[in-house]
Amino acid sequence: MNNIINKNSLIGFLMAGDPDLDTTKNCIISMAQAGAGLVELGIPFSDPIAESTVIQSANIRALKSGTYLNGIFSMIEELRKITDIPVIFHSYINPVFNYGYENFFKMCAQTKVAGIVIPDLPYEEKSEIKEYADKYGVHIISFVVPTSEDRIKQIAKEATGFIYFVPSIGSTSALGDNSREVMSDIELIKQVTDIPIALGFGINTPAQAEYFSKIADGIIIGNAIVKIVEKHGNDSPSYVFDYVKEMKAVLK
Amino acid sequence: MSNTKFGEFGGQYIPEILMGEIKKIESAYEHYKNDETFKKELNDLLNKYANRPSLLYFAKNMTEDLGGAQIYFKREDLNHTGSHKINNVLGQVLLAKYMGKKRVIAETGAGQHGVATATAAALLGLKCEIFMGLEDTVRQSLNVYRMELLGAKVHAVTFGTQTLKDAVNEAMTEWAKRTEDTMYVLGSVMGPHPFPTIVRDFQSVISAEARAQILSETGKLPSVVMACVGGGSNAMGMFYNFINDKDVKLIGCEAAGHGVETEKHAATITKGSVGIFHGMKSIFCQDEHGQIAPVYSISAGLDYPGIGPEHAYLHSIGRANYVPVTDDEAVDAFEYLSKIEGIIPAIESAHAVAYAKKLAPTMKKDEIMIVCLSGRGDKDVAAIAKYRGRIINE
CATH class of the missing domain: 3.40.50.1100 (Rossmann fold)
Incomplete structure (x- = not known):
């Protein structure tokens, strides 16, 4: 399977259905127009334990608007009439399990969803979905974190699509201090694989994006975009466009 | 790695950030459960303290x-x-101590597990923080005060339904932020392997x-x-x-x-x-x-x-x-x-x-x-x- 990001990719996160699926669709179109390379689309879950409070609240808003997988797939079908921008899902395993793995990955293939990141499905439990993901050619994107330690190589060796690297837990103030550790973990990954690495940990200013784009292939922007949607609701698409365009301008 | 499941049930469906620590607990437990010093100390705690x-x-x-x-x-x-909760916490807090941890955190519903964890932490000299749904802190306010008397800090969880489920969410999130010196003392036969086995063994x-x-x-x-x-x-x-x-x-x-x-x-x-x-x-x-x-x-x-x-x-x-x-x-x-x-x-x-x-x-x-x-x-x-x-x- 091919890699799904390139050097200097901007990956933008959106919670599907926040505040409704129409707005999400228009935000994705805005992101594509502003130069994002990939959209990471959250599937809302009642108990998103591994998220920032910003994204936890987006989960709750999306569930309030009655957003479930069927609606999300229909929205992507509509989206595909307008743009082919690569999309991956970000979902907890339980909604996918309940939808049925066969159905879920079949629908991913049909709507050209290229991959899925699952915060509560570590390497050790990948066999839960691997057979289905492989059958339909959908990447299971692997997380790597600093505490993965000796597991970094093991995970990286089998990873496809790109590696989702989370250097620390949401602390952006200490970016400078962390950069050495970030570099050494990235070196470890690069020893065993050629696939691209994307960094996600609360990057929100062009200066940060520029700095980290030199270290990694892709930059994931989550909280900053979700905050824009939280603030502007249905009017978000134009604000999302402006923001992504500004961030993308430094990635070259 | 030992078998992590009971039939199709169980496993380790947790964020990558916790996997390294879970594996450390797994190997520490496999070691200490057969360690004569550990076994004797736990047995003494059960019989002479609990x-x-x-x-x-x-x-x-x-x-x-x-x-x-x-x-x-x-x-x-x-x-x-x-309550029965003391059986498990004496085992887990002792394990935390043997692993060199300085701090334990736990979720609690009725407050029984929180009180037991605070008790064991007080006895064995570890810091203790308890996560409890806001609604539960109201209906079990006596236990909140009890935990505080024992030297624990109680965090009222305001997300979601504000009960046991949310207390578990919050304790897991807190643990993910700080595993080096902290052990999550799980109160029931649930969560990722090895917790269901550890808690069952101690109970x-x-x-x-x-x-x-x-x-x-x-x-x-x-x-x-x-x-x-x-x-x-x-x-x-x-x-x-x-x-x-x-x-x-x-x-x-x-x-x-x-x-x-x-x-x-x-x-x-x-x-x-x-x-x-x-x-x-x-x-x-x-x-x-x-x-x-x-x-x-x-x-x-x-x-x-x-x-x-x-x-x-x-x-x-x-x-x-x-x-x-x-x-x-x-x-x-x-x-x-x-x-x-x-x-x-x-x-x-x-x-x-x-x-x-x-x-x-x-x-x-x-x-x-x-x-x-x-x-x-x-x-x-x-x-x-x-x-x-x-x-x-x-």
Whole structure:
């Protein structure tokens, strides 16, 4: 399977259905127009334990608007009439399990969803979905974190699509201090694989994006975009466009 | 790596950020569970601090009143801190200490596990922080103060349903931020492997004692062994050493709240379906989209939308049965046991007493039933008074 990001990719996160699926669709179109390379689309879950409070609240808003997988797939079908921008899902395993793995990955293939990141499905439990993901050619994107330690190589060796690297837990103030550790973990990954690495940990200013784009292939922007949607609701698409365009301008 | 599942249930469905630490706990536990020094220290704590072995008490009045099976209670309510929770926390906090941790965190529903963890941390010299749903801090305010007296910091969790499920979410999130010096002391036979196994092993002292006690007192095994089930730690402890005794029926009593025909219940096995949540594949109360359902029970300790994976397994192979018990039935049993035996049970345990009341009369007089009295009811007195329309100061 091919890699799904390139050097200097901007990956933008959106919670599907926040505040409704129409707005999400228009935000994705805005992101594509502003130069994002990939959209990471959250599937809302009642108990998103591994998220920032910003994204936890987006989960709750999306569930309030009655957003479930069927609606999300229909929205992507509509989206595909307008743009082919690569999309991956970000979902907890339980909604996918309940939808049925066969159905879920079949629908991913049909709507050209290229991959899925699952915060509560570590390497050790990948066999839960691997057979289905492989059958339909959908990447299971692997997380790597600093505490993965000796597991970094093991995970990286089998990873496809790109590696989702989370250097620390949401602390952006200490970016400078962390950069050495970030570099050494990235070196470890690069020893065993050629696939691209994307960094996600609360990057929100062009200066940060520029700095980290030199270290990694892709930059994931989550909280900053979700905050824009939280603030502007249905009017978000134009604000999302402006923001992504500004961030993308430094990635070259 | 050891087997992480019970049949199809269990596993390690947790964020990558916790995997490294979980593996360290797994290997530390595999080592220390066979370590003579560790075993002796734990055994001393159980016997010389926690008041083990607990009594196996013959409930003569209740047996005569119901006119069926001989009813025995395994008196976990007589343990130090007033419930079975101490068995597990002494083991886990000791393990944390052997692993060099300086701080323990825990979730709590009714507050029993929080109190027990705070107690063990105070004794063994570790810092302690407890996560508790805001709603639970209100209905169990006495236990909040108790934890604070013991030197623990209590965090009221305001996200979601503000009960046990959310306390677990918050404790896991906190743990992910700080694993180097911190151990998560899980309160039930749930979560990712190895927790369901660790907690079960530490709680299995209940059935190890009960089995020996009933054999020495009556010369035979019970027909029925019963316990209340939320996450299922006292039940798993009560069942474990009877699992291979095929003629002993194992019954778990789930919280049916206002009734399983309503939406206000926490009857996981009766009403739930297979899912993956809180680190484990098991059975959960959830909607058709896989969203975890808000659950309800008068008992904060049973107010949880899932059940430990080994229970899901015992259910799936037909080795154990799980029955729903409503708030009303549990409150009746709470009052009944107080009056007939002079024992005020925890409202959690009263769910098992309620089913015992139903089942005992249908059994023969030479049959034996053992019910686990998982905790004492002092903490529930004000809430039960309120349920009966009386407001009293705690």
